[in-house]
Amino acid sequence: MHLNFALRPARWLFTLCLLLPLAAHAAEPLPSWNDGASREAIVAFVEAVTDEQGKDYVPSAERIAVFDNDGTLWSEQPLYFQVLFALAEVKRLAPQHPEWKTQQPFKAVLEDDRKTLAESGMRGLMQIVTATHTGISNDTFEQNARRWLASSVHPRSQKPFTEMVFQPMLELLAYLRANGFKTYIVSGGEVAFMRTFAEEVYGIPPEQVIGTTFATRFQDQDGQLSIQRLAKLTHNDDGAGKPESIDAYIGRRPILAFGNSDGDLQMLQWTMAGPGRRFAGLVHHTDAKREWAYDRQSHVGRLDKALDEARNKDWVIVDMAREWNRVYPFDQDVNQH
């Protein structure tokens, strides 16, 4: 009797120990994904590469998963959110730049002249991004980005941009990490901007965020140390730039990649070209009601060549309208069955 009594806490703890892994497995993963081809393909892939007895087993250290950001982890309409940030920064900084009143493309931004702004094209956009993202220290830039993210809302949803993330993709990131994957962002977005929210919003730490970069310079001003951001683009992390940055930063080939546009094609190709079992996925924006519907004709996030290649090669194409029962965390799960 004495012995049994003494053992009780031990028994209780031990039973709990046994049950915890069961509890963790009890909840079905990916609740915002409807049963269907994409969910099945994801689960089958993860189970195959984590099965130590199986022929497709991949050691945890090599379970590298890369995700595009704009249009893959959060929305990208009506414009990339980082471009909206840059436009807002032009307005905020205008008092310090009287010359912008007469100088394009800044004049167009200040006057909300969308036609002129659109006509300024990629060159105009780079001028706006450079003016708002460089010439300051990393600390100052980070403060600017955090201030905008905390104080701005999306023009349509009126929700903070960091809530315009895809609930099914948050669940996918968590599911992969729970299965020993290391999750990375590999995005055309500028890297320091993404790093200000990726850890809190996606659970992806700064060192696993890869993106477009400007040159920096370490500055020692009478013992005051800083990293200064220079007006010189050093890497455009789009298209072929993605496998290049994956090689530079990660140094090994991912086994899973997810994108949503032609800018992700080479990353998907590079991922699929390695040996062993691999996974390539595309988010297809088919949901005009809850998100947006666009692909081949879109000026933002165009999905054309990559859609053809995904179909030819049987990559996973996620039909957002049909396969996601919830798009944003703030959505009611109306479609849940």
Place this chain on the structure above:
Amino acid sequence: MHLNFALRPARWLFTLCLLLPLAAHAAEPLPSWNDGASREAIVAFVEAVTDEQGKDYVPSAERIAVFDNDGTLWSEQPLYFQVLFALAEVKRLAPQHPEWKTQQPFKAVLEDDRKTLAESGMRGLMQIVTATHTGISNDTFEQNARRWLASSVHPRSQKPFTEMVFQPMLELLAYLRANGFKTYIVSGGEVAFMRTFAEEVYGIPPEQVIGTTFATRFQDQDGQLSIQRLAKLTHNDDGAGKPESIDAYIGRRPILAFGNSDGDLQMLQWTMAGPGRRFAGLVHHTDAKREWAYDRQSHVGRLDKALDEARNKDWVIVDMAREWNRVYPFDQDVNQH
């Protein structure tokens, strides 16, 4: 009785569960470090930043530790080992480059003409490194590096270069990781070379190896995908280049940094300039008998300004001869007390 019997395996497992953490702590960490100022400072720092109740606590995600490689994790005499690799590659590749017979600095390499080679300086060295590290795919380069590392020995010890690593530093890396640190290499060495052995030798995966980089180009040749290495230096990861690459790759400031030369000074300064408790360490090569003795006058791994600053600021200076009872894993621990 029946109940007790049934519980026996549970008790046994539970007891084991309780004992395992004790066993892990039972062995003293850092056995190759003699008792002394450096070992004490390391242990005190790690205990302070991992004590959740203490004022110096740092969450695990922010426990970033950066290490120089040459002279800090392995030896660097009589020349950086990667330079010895490049010289060997010139000889191996010479049949495909008949022009090298008459062209400096290659002629000097092929003729073992050390004087002319030394006179070719940094410019000559970069020609040799570029000729042997670029113009090929990453896969080919990796094969070349692995072949050399597997088949060559150090001119003095006659041991493979990957055994010329510092046993006390291997223990330090393991001790930090066991305490929730993420360990990085930040080295002037070219990154792809280091990544071929860092995981096996140091337990540092490729994505935590940062170094000097050449430009790369993603190549799709009729569906054959590769990363090509181009003859264009994009980052020299030395001096001020170290805090710059730390910011670019990690995106947050380390709390511990270890180096051994003036090329590590800015990395140490940057690490120490952040808020909260921090650690900066220098390996001081004082051991002519078991390794090498050099500092202010050395042409490889010169330690001059950083030594002064470390003394002024009370950074940890490891006196190799006095504080390490074993230098290499293959050493007898003659000095152990």
